[in-house]
Amino acid sequence: MAKREITPPLLQGPTAKEKKYDRQLRLWAASGQEALENAHVLLLNSGPGVVGVEILKNLILPGVGSFTIVDETDVVEEDLGINFFLTDNSLGRSRASETCKYLMELNPDVNGHPIQHSIQQFLLDPNVLEKYSLILFVAPSGHSTNSLDTVSTYCAGKGIPLFYIHSLGLYSHFSLQLPDSFPIIDTHPDPASTQDLRLLQPWPELKDCMESKTRDLDSLSDHDHGHVPYLLLLLRFLEDWKQSHNGEPPTNYKDKKEFKSFIASRARTNNPEGGEENFDEAAAAVLKSLNKPSLPSGLREIFDGASSSQLASGKTPNFWLIAQAIKEFHTKHDSLPLPGALPDMKAQSKDYIQLQNIYKAKARQDIDEVTAAVRRREKVNPITQTAPIDRKEIEAFCKGAAFVKLIRGNPVLTSTSNHGDTSSVPRLASSYQSLKDEDSLLPIYIAFLAHDAMLQDDNQAPPDEHNDETTLKSLQQHTQTIISNFAAAAATINKDADTDTPQVQADMASRVKPVLEELVRADGAELHNISALTGGMVAQEVIKVVTKQYVPVDNTCVFDGIASKSAVFRV
Numbered sequence: 084m085a086k087r088e089i090t091p092p093l094l095q096g097p098t099a100k101e102k103k104y105d106r107q108l109r110l111w112a113a114s115g116q117e118a119l120e121n122a123h124v125l126l127l128n129s130g131p132g133v134v135g136v137e138i139l140k141n142l143i144l145p146g147v148g149s150f151t152i153v154d155e156t157d158v159v160e161e162d163l164g165i166n167f168f169l170t171d172n173s174l175g176r177s178r179a180s181e182t183c184k185y186l187m188e189l190n191p192d193v194n195g196h197p198i199q200h201s202i203q204q205f206l207l208d209p210n211v212l213e214k215y216s217l218i219l220f221v222a223p224s225g226h227s228t229n230s231l232d233t234v235s236t237y238c239a240g241k242g243i244p245l246f247y248i249h250s251l252g253l254y255s256h257f258s259l260q261l262p263d264s265f266p267i268i269d270t271h272p273d274p275a276s277t278q279d280l281r282l283l284q285p286w287p288e289l290k291d292c293m294e295s296k297t298r299d300l301d302s303l304s305d306h307d308h309g310h311v312p313y314l315l316l317l318l319r320f321l322e323d324w325k326q327s328h329n330g331e332p333p334t335n336y337k338d339k340k341e342f343k344s345f346i347a348s349r350a351r352t353n354n355p356e357g358g359e360e361n362f363d364e365a366a367a368a369v370l371k372s373l374n375k376p377s378l379p380s381g382l383r384e385i386f387d388g389a390s391s392s393q394l395a396s397g398k399t400p401n402f403w404l405i406a407q408a409i410k411e412f413h414t415k416h417d418s419l420p421l422p423g424a425l426p427d428m429k430a431q432s433k434d435y436i437q438l439q440n441i442y443k444a445k446a447r448q449d450i451d452e453v454t455a456a457v458r459r460r461e462k463v464n465p466i467t468q469t470a471p472i473d474r475k476e477i478e479a480f481c482k483g484a485a486f487v488k489l490i491r492g493n494p495v496l497t498s499t500s501n502h503g504d505t506s507s508v509p510r511l512a513s514s515y516q517s518l519k520d521e522d523s524l525l526p527i528y529i530a531f532l533a534h535d536a537m538l539q540d541d542n543q544a545p546p547d548e549h550n551d552e553t554t555l556k557s558l559q560q561h562t563q564t565i566i567s568n569f570a571a572a573a574a575t576i577n578k579d580a581d582t583d584t585p586q587v588q589a590d591m592a593s594r595v596k597p598v599l600e601e602l603v604r605a606d607g608a609e610l611h612n613i614s615a616l617t618g619g620m621v622a623q624e625v626i627k628v629v630t631k632q633y634v635p636v637d638n639t640c641v642f643d644g645i646a647s648k649s650a651v652f653r654v
Contacts, residue, residue: 099540107145114475115630116270119190120148122629125215127234128154128179131609133165134250135221136182138617140168142625143186145627149194149382150186151215155181155201160464165611191366209602212237217622217629222531223538223607235260235495244628246621247495249531252605253644254446254598255617258654259624259636264388266402268479272486280372281445282317283332288441293318296434305354309402312430312438313365320346321367329543332373337572343369361429376418378632385489386410401472405480408456412449420449443484450474450481467494496639496654499536514654518569518591524650526591527641530598533561551603558599568589601645613644620649 107114122146128135132154158173158181166182173181179197187195198205205211207630213217218238220231231247238245249256285293293426296311297319303311321332324342333342343366350362400605413419421448427440455476461471480487483501495510512524517525541634566588620640627635642649 104146111269111626111630111632115478115626115632116146116414118630120625122216122374123149123151123214124217124259124625125212125217126150126154126219126221127205128152128220128221128228129202130607131162131165131614132156132178132182132221133609133611134248134255134621135219136166136186136615137615138219138248138621138625140187140189141619141622143189143193143243145196145626146190146192147629149196150183151196152183153198153200153202153205154181154182155199155204161608165609165614167611194495206230208433211646212241212243215243215409217244217246217625219246219625222247222535224379229539231495231497235497235554235555236561238415238492239263239492245495246625247366247497248615248617248621249533249534250609250614251531251607252601252610253613254527254601255532255613255642255644256528256640257617257621257624258495258639259492259628260638261490261628261635263492265490265492265628266385266404267488267490267627267631267634268402268483269630270483270486270488271633272483279376280320280425281376281417281418282314282372283375285318286445288444289318292437292441300349305351308351308361308431309354309361310431310434310436312359313428314360314425314438315369316346316365317368319349320349321373322603332506339369341374342373359576364428378413378419379485381488382419382484385487385520386413388489388548401476402480404457404472405477407460408453408477409480410485411456412453419484420453421446422485423447424482440590446482449476453477453481490635490637493638493653496532509523511569512575513570514652515566515573517652518594519587521594523594524641524643524648525596525652525654527598527638527643528654529562529565529591529595529651530558532565533558533595533599534602536561538567555603556604559596562592562595562599563588566595576597592634610644616644617642 097105097632098146104116111119119142124139124142126139128137135152139152142150154177156177156626158169160174161173162169163174163613166178168182168185170181170185176554177199179199181281183195183197187193212234217236220234222231237243238260244262244265245260247258247260281289293315300308300311302318310643320342324345325332328338342637346362346366348409349564350359352358388403388406409420421442422564423442425435425442428435431439456475457472457477514525517523518529537554540557540561570588605618620642624635624640627633637653639654641652641654642651
């Protein structure tokens with residue numbers, strides 16, 4: 084009787100969740116998705132409220148954990164024409180409840196919570212913001228600009244990211260307030276730039292592999308000779324070069340050019356191809372791969388800040404503990420932990436896999452050393468004693484150490500901000516210089532500041548009780564005050580900056596006027612297409628902040644719906 088064949092077990096396929104979020108998992112991986120699902124976003128909504136709902140839509144679809152909408156208004160006829168998450172049955176009902184109900188239909192995995200309170204009433208409880216991981220504050224805030232200042236101050240003290248958003252007529256704007264020290268570990272740099280082959284500092288296992296594969300290089304068959312990995316060729320020829328150059332590798336351009344010629348001369352040309360691809364790869368890699376490791380300026384700043392004072396402040400303790408451990412590693416080895424990734428190359432599969440394993444083993448060894456240093460620090464640091472740092476977090480930092488970015492957040496600049504504050508002066512001065520550029524989009528931002536200032540003015544009635552001419556005049560007066568404040572900041576830094584101020588300021592004000600005219604025409608109304616686009620832009624930045632992947636805007640973005648242009652400014 085013939086032996087019965089056993090059907091092999093089925094390979095485990097992707098889970099339902101992996102299928103649902105397949106595309107975004109390719110962007111920010113499981114760690115980013117987990118961070119998104121643990122987030123609780125608070126929307127403080129005002130005005131027509133369309134842009135806030137559009138932001139939430141773009142966060143609910145990829146699976147944000149929870150959201151809360153604070154909105155005091157009831158649904159009116161005007162809402163139905165611009166808010167796609169309301170129906171005729173919503174008329175007269177709470178706008179927060181109705182939009183929340185329809186938003187949750189987009190993704191049953193997401194939890195929504197409506198609160199029908201004014202922003203001022205909601206903020207009466209001093210601890211009400213504690214449970215939220217990110218806050219969206221939608222303008223026009225009207226007489227609640229003080230509420231924005233309250234939220235901004237609270238977020239700055241607690242390290243909670245805050246977005247302040249405008250969308251009126253054909254213009255929109257958003258500003259991002261991040262904590263004072265906000266690290267982005269997974270910045271997703273160009274893969275080609277992350278390759279650290281460590282050819283000038285080979286470790287024993289890599290040297291042994293090179294010796295075994297290139298010891299009898301000239302006696303290899305044409306096939307084997309043409310498939311020696313170029314990394315091993317470079318190591319072999321570096322050894323040969325050092326013997327005739329006092330043990331030194333090629334350091335300057337002239338030496339490297341000579342070294343490339345030396346490599347090319349060792350290639351076999353008496354073959355149908357007239358050369359060997361692996362030798363071409365080796366020659367091409369000389370300039371980018373034979374450089375002594377240097378500490379990136381951004382990482383040097385982090386190392387300088389990785390002190391006990393940062394840990395004592397309670398700001399991102401995990402980040403600073405790992406930074407201290409990697410600093411110790413760098414001091415000891417004069418290099419960062421090996422990322423462990425290899426580029427594609429001409430090689431036989433078994434040789435390439437062997438090289439991969441050597442690099443991965445070295446990377447794991449470096450991570451183990453950094454992890455041990457972290458664990459030592461955890462024992463003496465009370466901040467993280469109760470919760471050891473996940474090894475995956477340490478591993479991510481080690482692999483991307485050369486590209487870690489530390490963003491220094493600044494408070495949101497509002498119409499009531501102290502423009503003479505020491506921390507604001509450099510930013511205002513820089514903005515003042517940008518305003519001199521006739522093609523700059525910064526006048527849009529100035530116009531929104533003026534709009535907020537007008538609504539905040541206790542002696543100013545709401546604009547819909549005015550004729551357009553009076554409203555425009557009020558906006559222009561506030562614009563002139565804002566520009567004057569910017570000019571004063573510039574003069575503080577550059578004493579000669581005020582020599583042409585009257586004419587310069589007049590030119591600036593003239594460039595802001597068309598934006599003011601559009602805001603007056605809009606009369607507080609949003610256009611759905613502008614708010615939908617802005618909602619997508621803000622949601623993208625929210626995801627960057629929540630996942631701590633990719634680098635968010637720093638720190639203000641404006642959109643011109645007339646010219647279909649956007650710009651980012653640090654103000």
